[in-house]
Amino acid sequence: MASRSTQILEAAARVIARRGVRGLRVEELAAEANVSTALIYYHFEDRSGILRHTLEFISDRAGRYTTRRDPDAEPLSPREELEQTLLLELQDTTEVRENSSAWGELRASAVFDDNLREELARATLVWVQEVAGLLGRVCPTAPAAALAASAERLTALLEGLSMRWLSGTLRVSRARTLMSEAIDSEADQLRN
Amino acid sequence: MASRSTQILEAAARVIARRGVRGLRVEELAAEANVSTALIYYHFEDRSGILRHTLEFISDRAGRYTTRRDPDAEPLSPREELEQTLLLELQDTTEVRENSSAWGELRASAVFDDNLREELARATLVWVQEVAGLLGRVCPTAPAAALAASAERLTALLEGLSMRWLSGTLRVSRARTLMSEAIDSEADQLRN
DNA sequence: GTCTATATCAGGATAGAC
């Protein structure tokens, strides 16, 4: 059963996805979570405490859905697994939209808020390494440095495309196409 | 000679680069521009008007510094010109930092602010087309659709890398390396 | 732990003089 804190953090993720970190109002969060504002201040010291905890919550949750898989399906080839992992982030579902826009907000906020940088760097590193690992299974002969570079490019591209999608500059379908072509291209490159 | 409006917009770009869009206080902007808050409201209807005009200002300015060149130097090859155009955005100078962080902020804000989307889409399109044009001169035989896709990927990657740089997750030098490798790779791909 | 009610104040916006 979700604790009160968790319930508030889930609501916070929804509000951030809807309004952004910048647009989060404690009162709106209270309404979304069906609690009073006072309770929020009881659990989290202040507004920026809410933000910190929510962003931690979101990056943990993103890690989970990225690696989750249907247990009955036949195992994916490394190539498919890589593609799926990356394209998962470009789907117009509530969950993905919520995580992606919160992630984008986190990244953007970190430019002006040192407190967020460490957590962000940690989460990015995990993410890049996961992709590098998948690439390594696609191209087992590629040197580690090349895998790392490809993973950095692919994840950075994914963030760029996500932002364009979320900001209404690019359709999801187009973003997906561009992303898979990039994956192919990096994989080819690594096979040289 | 810079008009008052321009003076305010230049100050706005500096303040946004320093504090972010959400951190922009009309009063701080007034101080930065050495004018009163009332004058700002005289020239721009309201806070979001300031934002819209600043976005326009920034994208025009980015267009300018991107294409500016030393008149005495011998002309660049298309390949060099492309590389220079893109790598110009990854330099740790005040001007570039200012434009890039303001640009990133505005992109992030547009996710939640419909007023910014149109201008953002326009500016992105111009930018993508400019890069597609440069790519076309590098690989004159490539079909237009492929040039467009490469340009979209390269500019999206650039935005992604810029954000990582500005948010302290990636060094500029690393970002530059990753970017030039991507340019090479897209150019090779187009030559097939 | 949770609520209702309210203090407090920052900051967007305007009135009116020059």
Next chain:
DNA sequence: GTCTATCCTGATATAGAC
């Protein structure tokens, strides 16, 4: 066009009862 002075809303945060 530009300023000084000020209004006032909306948002954070707290007091105190249950």
